[in-house]
Amino acid sequence: MMMSPAPGRDLDGRYRNSPLHEWFENLASGKGLCCSYADGHAVEDADWESKAGHFRVRLPKSANSKEMVWVDVPDDAVIKVPNKVGRTMVWPVYNELYPDISIRCFMPGSMT
Template identity: 65%
Template sequence: MKRLKTAGALIALAAVFAGSATARDDGRYANSPLKPWFDSLRSAKGLCCSDADGSVVSDVDWESKDGHYRVRLEGQWIDVPDDAVITVPNRAGRTMVWPVKGATGISIRCFLPGSMI
């Protein structure tokens, strides 16, 4: 029974890391003047990583309603948790999201609203 619990725990841990393994800085933006700003971005959930980890979201794929955001990823609308919203001014000007894929689906670690013009 103990072996079964250990195996289950390892499988769950692997699923968590598999979702985050695809999100890493590959150096494409190392010389960008905004890199230090991106690296410092954080929501209440923690650091958001960097520009290479986030995804730009088109204006038609996000919206604000009743003071809350939602974003369309992979064809489905996902509510952005309030604690995932980045509250500093958007120096990049474009809407970005830092999704995390896990065993239960997609969750949002960070969301940086754009201007929606």
């Protein structure tokens, strides 16, 4: 699984001049703004799938783990606006106190 960083939260300002900066800053799912609470990551096609209108994505089991697990994407985490990036992206939130991964936002790309 390859996850690459994407312009989420932009704490160091490196994406400030990106033409998609404002779009990312305002990107939201039914759970609220995406980039304000979690870093977005691009997901390879092999690490997400759609079945019966629902999505799931393969993510590291914890923020520092190499072990991967499949996580169901809640329907209210799916972003409904057109994907300007073209790649599938996910904004996971890891809870260090409980073995729990929640999905803040999920933006499907096209499976190729």
